[in-house]
Amino acid sequence: MKQIGANGWVGQGAITQMDELLAEHDGLVFFLVDENTHAHCLPILLAELSNLGEYEILEVPAGEESKCIEVVTNLWLALAEANADRNSLLINVGGGMITDLGGFLGSTYKRGIRFWHVPTSLLAMVDAAFGGKTGIDVNNIKNLVGTFLEADEVFVYPPFLQSLPERELRSGFAEVIKHGLIDGEILLKDALQSWNDQNFDAIIEWAVKVKVDIVDKDLFEQGLRKRLNLGHTLGHAVESYFLEKGTPILHGEAVAAGLLMESWLSHLLLMMETEVFHAIVRDIRKIFPDLYWPEKDDVSILYYLQYDKKNTAGTQRYALLKAIGDCVENVEVGLDESSMAVHWYRNLVYRL
């Protein structure tokens, strides 16, 4: 097991570490789970935690739809009913939905109680559980509301991935690819190798380190951290579109689409080399052979761009690549160029 940053514990020994820290806790314990992590992950934790006293389980339905006002309101009230106080501990066991929702719950209930994350999806392990971004969606606008508050501890236990469907794993791998493109230390072929071998232990450790190093330098996203938005400006637009349509796709599936479109913009606007652009498209498509897109003539995804958090009024600001490992934040991009990227991608999907 490896400690990464001040509060990250990654590896087979993560649960043992959690048990040691639980021994120092004196107060109520609440687990936030969805029905999947309740069935598949919580029992593994409970079997290993010898220092856990009384606890309560808060379960929400799986899926992004639970990141909403109604669910968080019920959770606030459930904590109040159970007399949760400032000495209580909330342990969020799940994917990015649970860490986002649970982080918001923990950072706002009684103006903040302690919370730990136990990410169970690849996406949450390498991305969502670190960096203190919490959030809920309002009217299908992703993370319109949230806070910046880091989990007190994060325990990353890779064996949880064994219970995941392949589609979930693949989705999380989009963030691994993103970290590879930003950092450049691991090349796309290493990521591809890890994917083909379905062996993630080493790549998780590395991907967490990329994230934590950036967040440590810029928690509140004043500059550097905006690089982590690579693939997410258009990715979020795609995700919001499908959510509103009532046929949600996974976050990483949207990010994969975003990475493709933003690689195209990188090529167009930052002179990223043609060979590199083609390699990125080729390798991402090896991992994501199925691409999601609305009806062929529907480009209304552009409508969702305006709500992106990274934008100043009226303009879009992207993180783009000059080259692999050379990411630039705050690149102003006009709606025309964004629109061209969307059309390029539409044509890729429909092989026009």
Added chain:
Amino acid sequence: MKQIGANGWVGQGAITQMDELLAEHDGLVFFLVDENTHAHCLPILLAELSNLGEYEILEVPAGEESKCIEVVTNLWLALAEANADRNSLLINVGGGMITDLGGFLGSTYKRGIRFWHVPTSLLAMVDAAFGGKTGIDVNNIKNLVGTFLEADEVFVYPPFLQSLPERELRSGFAEVIKHGLIDGEILLKDALQSWNDQNFDAIIEWAVKVKVDIVDKDLFEQGLRKRLNLGHTLGHAVESYFLEKGTPILHGEAVAAGLLMESWLSHLLLMMETEVFHAIVRDIRKIFPDLYWPEKDDVSILYYLQYDKKNTAGTQRYALLKAIGDCVENVEVGLDESSMAVHWYRNLVYRL
């Protein structure tokens, strides 16, 4: 005008100071008001602010009822509709309800945008606008949900008090009395004098300083700051009771009741001198001749104690006085003693 702490501006020149800082702002501006501050305070501000460009006004109904999920959800969506982004500025103009609600709105919209407070009630000027406590009520549980985030600037302009009804002023004066009891530098007779003269400029400056000095040492309320809860443990219970009953009373009216009951507890448990106890009761009743209480035989106020944020599970922790100016936090009090305090107060109201 006097600067108090890093971000407090108190006095006749506060609006001029605000105008100077507005000149440095580059982004959208939103004013949050209720119908009263919209009519009586906002016009005064708008007339004085020469550096204000375009702005939008967000109005909510006056009253504690607006500190709820439904209202804050509408405000989040209104900001999104207006394309508010991380460069936007939210200016909260109103009493404690507006600064609590607006602080929560500003600290959660897109994970936090800049916000300023322009307190217009005495309570907000000396208390609510400082210290970073934001919050909303859920199911009538006061401030069940909130954040700790200080306003970027606070502008205290005493002439706003001239538009206030006497009942509002009196309510705010409860916090002035509380600061007097905690700090001891201003004696009750000075406070009484200020009340009788209806001259508040000097006492506001002093009361803000008491608050800011404590908060600077303990923003997250780990210890010292809990002293500011004097009068609020039972005060909040009284306030929640009347809110749930559908006949809300003002916060300061509840705090005045809380100060009386907790002075009784201070006398009982911390040996506060009998003469001091009697003087506190006498002077508070000079300012608050009308005391609020449920039906004579209804002591269900005790039910609301359990939800108080300051309590560890199962016990009540009060801030109490050994003497005026000698406040102690974290005094554990059993339900029996709390119940006796409630009965003592009931008897005071009904002159049993």
